[in-house]
Amino acid sequence: MIVKLAQDVPASPVDANGAQGVHIRLLIHRADGAPNFYMRQFTIAPGGCTPRHSHAWEHEVYVLRGQGAAVSADGETPLSPGRCVFVPGGEEHQFRNTGEGEMEFLCLVPKDSR
Amino acid sequence: MIVKLAQDVPASPVDANGAQGVHIRLLIHRADGAPNFYMRQFTIAPGGCTPRHSHAWEHEVYVLRGQGAAVSADGETPLSPGRCVFVPGGEEHQFRNTGEGEMEFLCLVPKDSR
Numbered sequence: 001m002i003v004k005l006a007q008d009v010p011a012s013p014v015d016a017n018g019a020q021g022v023h024i025r026l027l028i029h030r031a032d033g034a035p036n037f038y039m040r041q042f043t044i045a046p047g048g049c050t051p052r053h054s055h056a057w058e059h060e061v062y063v064l065r066g067q068g069a070a071v072s073a074d075g076e077t078p079l080s081p082g083r084c085v086f087v088p089g090g091e092e093h094q095f096r097n098t099g100e101g102e103m104e105f106l107c108l109v110p111k112d113s114r
Numbered sequence: 115m116i117v118k119l120a121q122d123v124p125a126s127p128v129d130a131n132g133a134q135g136v137h138i139r140l141l142i143h144r145a146d147g148a149p150n151f152y153m154r155q156f157t158i159a160p161g162g163c164t165p166r167h168s169h170a171w172e173h174e175v176y177v178l179r180g181q182g183a184a185v186s187a188d189g190e191t192p193l194s195p196g197r198c199v200f201v202p203g204g205e206e207h208q209f210r211n212t213g214e215g216e217m218e219f220l221c222l223v224p225k226d227s228r
């Protein structure tokens with residue numbers, strides 16, 4: 001059993017094309033021995049966003065802190081703590097911080113994602 | 115894309131042998147089309163606990179609210195919001211609420227779990 005405090009896990013800037021003010025923490029990942037899926041925590045600065053993109057694998061998201069929006073081809077859905085989001089593989093998506101403080105969420109992906 | 119408020123998802127009592135004061139919400143599950151792993155939210159009443167058991171699949175846990183402990187064969191580790199826990203498949207484990215209010219955590223499992 002591995003127990004960590006999320007804020008003790010180093011945060012790395014996300015350099016992907018289109019990412020603005022985004023950091024990622026690999027909370028439970030390959031290095032921990034996770035065999036099937038990985039738990040990452042994202043922090044987005046005010047005004048920031050993740051890339052608007054799509055890929056073959058799904059996301060399972062839970063919002064921890066802040067105010068934001070989930071963007072899809074159909075428009076924007078507001079996000080706040082306690083909201084969860086399922087993004088099926090192949091669907092265009094983006095997460096935006098629309099608040100005045102940081103926005104933080106968990107985003108889990110299957111092991112086959114890159 | 116599916117967006118839900120976790121507290122709007124119905125909570126069901128967990129009847130497993132050894133569970134005390136435990137409710138589960140299936141936040142992102144088979145019915146949502148999740149293909150590889152499932153996000154569940156557990157609420158444990160003060161003094162309650164999940165079964166002490168082991169099984170072949172892993173858990174990826176993130177504590178949202180309250181005070182508790184993760185129990186393994188090696189003893190107890192305190193839990194509080196922001197702690198995450200990786201329980202490898204085959205390892206004995208239990209989650210206990212040691213606080214005065216409810217304890218709440220996410221617990222994700224691979225699709226092959228029962």
